[in-house]
Amino acid sequence: MKIAIMGAGGIGGYVGGRLAEAGHEVHLIARGAHLAALRSDGLRVETPDGPLSIPDIHAAEDPAEIGPVDIIYFAVKLADTDAAAARLAPLLGPNTRVVTVQNGIDSKNIIAAHTGAERVSAGIIYMAANITAPGVISFLGGVQRMVFDGQGGNAVLAAFAEACNATGHLQAETTETPDMLVWQKFVGLSSFSAWTSAARLPSGALRTHPEARAMFRQLLEEAHAVALAVGHDLNPGVIDHTISLIDTQPPTMKSSLLVDIEAGKPNEAAWLSGRVHQLGQELGVPTPGHSALWSILAPWADGPPGPA
Numbered sequence: 149m150k151i152a153i154m155g156a157g158g159i160g161g162y163v164g165g166r167l168a169e170a171g172h173e174v175h176l177i178a179r180g181a182h183l184a185a186l187r188s189d190g191l192r193v194e195t196p197d198g199p200l201s202i203p204d205i206h207a208a209e210d211p212a213e214i215g216p217v218d219i220i221y222f223a224v225k226l227a228d229t230d231a232a233a234a235r236l237a238p239l240l241g242p243n244t245r246v247v248t249v250q251n252g253i254d255s256k257n258i259i260a261a262h263t264g265a266e267r268v269s270a271g272i273i274y275m276a277a278n279i280t281a282p283g284v285i286s287f288l289g290g291v292q293r294m295v296f297d298g299q300g301g302n303a304v305l306a307a308f309a310e311a312c313n314a315t316g317h318l319q320a321e322t323t324e325t326p327d328m329l330v331w332q333k334f335v336g337l338s339s340f341s342a343w344t345s346a347a348r349l350p351s352g353a354l355r356t357h358p359e360a361r362a363m364f365r366q367l368l369e370e371a372h373a374v375a376l377a378v379g380h381d382l383n384p385g386v387i388d389h390t391i392s393l394i395d396t397q398p399p400t401m402k403s404s405l406l407v408d409i410e411a412g413k414p415n416e417a418a419w420l421s422g423r424v425h426q427l428g429q430e431l432g433v434p435t436p437g438h439s440a441l442w443s444i445l446a447p448w449a450d451g452p453p454g455p456a
């Protein structure tokens with residue numbers, strides 16, 4: 149398949165690298181020092197099973213250099229979504245689909261405003277990866293699973309899921325109920341990311357602490373109540389499911405939000421815990437835990453606060 153990766157960071161760089169390794173025509177869209185390194189030295193992905201190196205990966209800044217593709221795998225941070233989606237036109241052919249597994253509940257609508265809703269397949273990804281140096285992605289190991297909208301058996305999306313599975317690393321499936329999955333992840337991740345980021349601690353140090361553990365459940369309950377108020381009839385089992393998921397992951401696990409804060413980067417808190425707080429206010433659903441943690445995280449949303 150011909151695949152463009154819009155945003156070749158932790159997620160996009162890893163997924164693009166695996167698909168290129170499997171022989172697909174993958175074009176990474178990047179910028180700045182990362183683009184320069186991709187062009188001069190290629191892509192390097194560090195994994196617990198050893199490094200993956202693709203010296204001749206295609207890397208471009210301008211989508212017009214690439215032309216129409218089968219799949220646009222859309223993986224910029226949420227704050228960059230509108231600007232990046234506005235640049236997709238040269239990549240669109242008659243059957244092109246845009247797969248977004250970005251966190252939060254907003255990316256589908258933002259992208260659709262530029263491409264038309266029929267092209268956008270939204271979903272979720274469970275994996276942890278980040279850029280550790282220009283041209284270098286680090287995958288920490290563990291789960292690497294994505295699920296995205298199959299749009300009633302769309303052939304391009306089905307072929308993309310098959311291509312991912314055939315890498316022997318990525319696990320992909322399509323679903324006909326993507327909103328349910330996106331909201332389930334939103335409930336879990338808005339809570340997990342605020343919990344780990346406000347404490348500046350990985351999950352292991354929090355999940356064994358009784359008060360911190362109780363706060364995680366409270367955050368999940370609040371986000372679940374917001375989802376119900378919006379009209380997403382999520383099973384309350386999502387709360388225990390998320391807790392047991394976190395309990396079975398390595399104790400060193402951090403949210404991508406905490407990784408960004410520690411790296412001094414802008415972060416997605418406004419789209420996660422901040423969004424739970426905002427929806428709670430609008431819908432009259434109490435969210436005291438999220439509101440408190442969002443007030444702690446908000447000054448860091450655009451990067452480290454300046455001097456007082």
Ligand SMILES: NC(=O)C1=CN([C@@H]2O[C@H](COP(=O)(O)OP(=O)(O)OC[C@H]3O[C@@H](n4cnc5c(N)ncnc54)[C@H](OP(=O)(O)O)[C@@H]3O)[C@@H](O)[C@H]2O)C=CC1
Nearest residue numbers: 155156157158159178223224228232250251275276277404
């Ligand atoms: N990382 C993770 O473990 C997980 C992330 N996610 C979600 O996946 C999405 C992507 O996250 P992640 O991979 O961490 O993000 P990264 O910040 O690692 O990568 C995004 C990349 O996109 C680049 N970019 C942004 N805008 C443009 C543009 N207009 N043109 C070219 N390049 C651009 C960024 O460049 P620059 O650095 O210059 O801004 C950066 O290199 C997010 O929504 C995140 O929540 C979901 C699950 C886990």
Ligand SMILES: CC(C)(CO)C(=O)C(=O)O
Nearest residue numbers: 273274275276403404405
């Ligand atoms: C918790 C995790 C790593 C699960 O994929 C995630 O989605 C994130 O931190 O953004």
